[in-house]
Amino acid sequence: MSGRRKEKRVMRAPEYLGQPRYAGDDGDGHRPVSGFMFQGQATSLPLPREQAAALGRRLPLVTWPSLTAAMLELATSISGLGLAVFLFIHMGLLSSVLLGAQSMDALGAFLERYYLLHAMAPLLILLLLAHVLLVTRKAPTTFRQQWILMRQLRRIGHLDTWTWAFQVVSGAALLVFASIHLWTALTDLPIEAVKSADRVSTYLWFDIPFVLMVVGHACVGLYRIAVKWGLLSRRGAYGALVALMAVALALEFAIVSTFYGLGGGL
Amino acid sequence: MTRIMTDVLVIGAGLAGERVAIEAAAHGYQVIVLSLVPPRRSHSTAAQGGMQAALGNMAMSQGDSADVHFEDTVKGADWGCDQDVARLFVNLAPIAVRQMAYWGVPWNRVVAGPRQLPDGQMVEESLEKEGLIAARNFGGTKKWRACFCSDGTGHSLVYTMDNVALQLGVHVHDRAEALALIHDGQRCYGAIVRDLRSGELRTYVARATVIATGGHGRIYGHSTNAVINEGTGMAVALDTGVVPLGNMEAVQFHPTGVVPGDILVTEGCRGDGGYLLDKDEHRFMPDYEPEKKELASRDVVSRRMVYHMRQGYGVESPYGPHLWLDIRHLGREHIEKNLRDVAEICRDFLGIDPLHQLIPVRPTQHYSMGGVRTDIDGAGYGLAGLYAAGEAACWDLHGFNRLGGNSLAETIVMGMVVGRTIARDIASSEFALSEGVIRSATMQVEERLRGLASYGLEYVYDLRQRMSDILMEKVGVFRNGRQLTEAVEELLELDERAKHLGLLSSGRGPNPEVSAALRLPGMIRLAITIAYGALQRTESRGSHYREDYPARDDANWLKRTLATWPPDADLPHLSYESVRITELPPGERGYGEAVAVAGKEGARV
């Protein structure tokens, strides 16, 4: 066997030289062992009395910190789910335009008559705000975290890590897009096909990325809910993601192009 | 230099070491365990097959008892073991298995109902035993007795053991290597240890010191043992000049380690009808053993394979000569179902599809029956305050051939015994520490380190390669006077050269070259002890086979070799002690060369 060696300096400081990785590590790598030590005969190993008593007594099921952690986790997924469901209802309503401008106007008038929109909009905005607050607990908010995430993405190029990064980026973008959209839609009531068509054909450069972002974010979000909570198998969830995304994108673009057509763009 | 004081110092965090630590900690003593690697990476983790204990829960183990287990063990040992030790062992083994279950080992359990054995026989597991610990078949045993956890018996045992050690507050200092014992020729006071994280030396002072460092497989070039099993624990004991190693010439080989990597593939391959082929793809076993063919016993097959390769029929490869194992004709269904592990090893590590390709194999060192000689309580000979356990010890349960599955059981049973002995001894003994003793031990180690940095003539890996070649070739499965003499001479020459080891690298910090160079002289001395013991033992017993003395010789050799290496001696000093026979007088083994039992050596060992 033959061989040779060659050297190349790397200027990048290695990431491995961090501080001790956990509390109680005194730096020499020995196991931290305080806190759960007791003595007894190994061959029968009776527990010391206090420990045995603690096991026998039923502890309060949960304490506040862990209770809130669990509830916030549930709330995050529920807020995302709520927004995604809203998006699909919203898409369903908008697709009335595919049947013609009149049917959309009729729908708009109906919503207006019963003040459905006025009732829904504040709730929706609250939900959106809640969602944003909840997800920022986990999203990489500091520069250090973002840098770590980017390094990891570059290095292992793992698909599901990418989808999460996409969630973060698209979410941040949506914060802007959705605010503008809500502003324009809600300040120009009632909903009428002509007005929308007007907006779409003028601001197409806004609508296309918006649609891509929102559909992507919602579908990937649903996929993530499914795998995180184990509702579907990995394969199943992935299939569902692709199918849902295809249908939603097709429908949204049908809607947008109809508006564009109505607005005289075609 | 940092000094650490403790009641009990256990060198080695395999099953044996941790079990000693647990017992001692449970008796209220402070215990520190040293290990080259984190405890859960110790070699014990790699044992897949099972742990022998006569529970008698299976249909195929009905009628099993400690007595039957005893008989199997003594016959397996070729009467080279101490029978009082074997008796103690078989009586405690079931307790050990049950305690491990209590601590959390997920042993496979008995499922009631009829089932078919691989050989087609139908058996009925009884409803009465449902949910109790199950067992599988193992080579050389009358009954099914090897308790197991799917394919990870050692893994589950080690993880559970380490959990309990953690629970009991046993301190583990991993990545630490014991380099020398602190002793005054009468008593052991601890060890000088090198920290493998930083390369620094530390002193551990202890009232009791335990050697539980596992086997020495890696001094042989090709071994199924983990790469850290270099026999350093035995070497530091030999280094004292007063602690004897027992039966070092008793080394077990396994016929089928794959090439390269020496990973063990199960004997089931041959049991189920696999062939061994040479470089011409000729099936050679029938030429030597017309009756048993590939199914002759382990040691016989190993010897025939080596002989055939020596005749020039080995397949040349960059990793040395090997032979082929052929299981292609067994068919896809059989291989995927019954030999799944083998298929996985072939695919993952060799990139070979055993359905269509030949598997490169050769006989490979597997287990060391010899080790630090202890009495039945686990106290080492020669130094007070020194103990040994596990594969590193010669408690003498295994004699000249270890039974598959007995070594996992030994580590745990012996651990219990040694832990208790220590608790007893510490309570009753005085401990007076002398600074001079510590200083001289420290200076000796520092001297070795300085030597490395200054001489620089010999390269450690060259010498190591040479040593293992000599062992493999001349002290392997086949031994004879001429080659053993050569081996001893050549190894002595290496011993001399090893005094001039130098370094190619800077040697700073936890440098691996320094570690290797510190270990090598001890390894060479172990090698000499093995070769020299084998040269003197002019008989064949168990795994020790002399071509020039092919028969067992109970009249002269029903005794154990004890080797010490006095300071400044050129050769180890050998003495002998008789083995204790309490119940079963020497007789026919019943599965030796003449009557190898086909297919019975089935499971992975």
Add this chain to the structure above:
Amino acid sequence: MSRRTLTFSIFRYNPYDPEFEPRMQEYVLEETPRMTLFTALTDIREKLDPSLQFDFVCRSAVCGSCALLVNGRPRLACRTRTDEIPRRITLHPLPFFRLIGDLSVDTGSWFAQMAGRVQSWVHTTRPFDPASEEGRMSNEQALAIYELDRCIECGCCLAACATAHMRDDFLGAAGLLRIARFLIDPRDQRTDGDFFEVVGTDEGVFGCVGLLACHDYCPKNLPLMTQLAYLRRKLALASLRPPLRWILRQIARRVA
């Protein structure tokens, strides 16, 4: 098998040698048949550079010592054949763990503190009776526990998980798996509440954002996704019980 020449680009750093700066070093080696990274690295150490640090113990994928980044992906080096990867091979030590030198990292200490944090042992008040037969258990149950006991503490799941890199105190998939193992063990008398204390937090299962890299890179193919989801469901549902009980009690009081 045609012979290739392999170029290894290996991360080198010895924190104990002041003259030793972090660098990538190249080694060129002739490929031999059935070569693995174990054989290759051993060769490099013995023939080209005796100072190269790396860890192998079992070299048969059972001890978990040898995980590395091979071209950026966490893998067990001993189970990586050179013929499955391109001829330019970049090796880095596992990130996340503290570096000891070159390719060697301190996984052992991390896993030991993890075991301490999750109290990784069977908690029971029942004493062991050496004289009586073992407690019974169904074989399915034993197999289910064994399935979760198979983790070899290699650290690939932590090295692959971006969350673990971002939060130092995260238990990681391996720690959560360990909890799941004791949760299903009938010998362990800890209640759901006891487990909740340990993992029902942002350092525990709620710190996981479901990146699934752990699942995809676990060399033992452990069912990490399923187990993480199981814990998440179990603990989140458990958290709903007290408030629901409170509400019910209020309603009952109103009605009465």
